[in-house]
Amino acid sequence: MSGDSVHKISDTILNKLRVYSRARVIAITLVTLGVLILLYLFLPLLIAKIDYLTSTDENRVVEERVDTVWSENRGSAVPNITLIEDLFPDKEFSIIIPKIDARSRVIADVDPFDQVAYTVALNNGIAHAKGTAYPDQIGNTFLFAHSALNFYDLVKQNVNFFLLTELVKGDEIYIMYKGEMSKYIVEKNIKVDPEEIGYLTTGSDHGKLTLMTCWPAGTDFKRVIVEATKQ
Structure with missing residues (x-):
């Protein structure tokens, strides 16, 4: 060669x-x-x-503290606003779920069928579905944290309710609305298809809270639905 x-x-x-x-x-x-x-x-x-x-022990301490504030202020004409403001992100409308350390401002009257409207709302907190009851009314208060826009938004906007699947019957949820604190006890935690919107329109003859988010996190395959009863 x-x-x-x-x-x-x-x-x-x-x-x-x-x-x-x-x-x-x-x-x-x-x-x-x-x-x-x-x-x-x-x-x-x-x-x-x-x-x-x-942080199970820490969350339990927070839960006991929140429950103490709720018990002390329940039915009080002059609630201890200082303690309440210290616990909640926004005294006008916010939510605390001690077990999963979820705390968020709630944006009221968001159209769940208006993609632009709920995307803006979810970038600032949890959304309250327009047309559903307010926490100081009889009926179903529907709060959601999800978006069908894209993968990035699905992950980002699921953070507040990411651990909803961990809630079981008997767990506590607290809502602050216009300076008044309400306590709810979880009754049910299920997964449904995205097409099932009956939970949004279901009424109630008492105080009821429904929470919804996408599942698994970062996808839009299913919905986690948590139902709780006002105490």
Whole structure:
């Protein structure tokens, strides 16, 4: 074999190795970027889950504290506003679920069928479905935290209600509305198809609270529905 042939073969092999190396670097870079993006998106959910698993005692203390404030102020003409404001994100309308350490402002009168309206609301807290009861009324108060826009929004807007699946019968939920605190006890926790909207329109002859979010987190496959009764 001539020297030129050997050089040509060597050059061909080197070129193939360079192409392979570039492709390998690109592939590794893309995979790394993909992993980092997923970590960025799901980090709030991961932190929420870890906090829930490691802060059971702390959450129980918060639950006892909230329940004490509720008991002391129930039926009081002059509630202890200082204690209430310290617990709730917004005295006008907000929610606390001690077991899962969920605390959020609630945006009132959001059309659940208006994508633009509920997207704006969910970027600022939990949404109260327009046309459903307010916490100081008899009927079904419907609160939701979900979006059907895209993967990023689904993850971001599910954070507040991410751990709703952990709630069981007997767990406590507290609502602050116009300076008045209400307590609800969970009665039911189920998963339904997105097409099932009966829970939104179901009435009640007493104080009822319905919470909804997408499940699994970051998807729009199912809905988690939590129903609770006012005490």
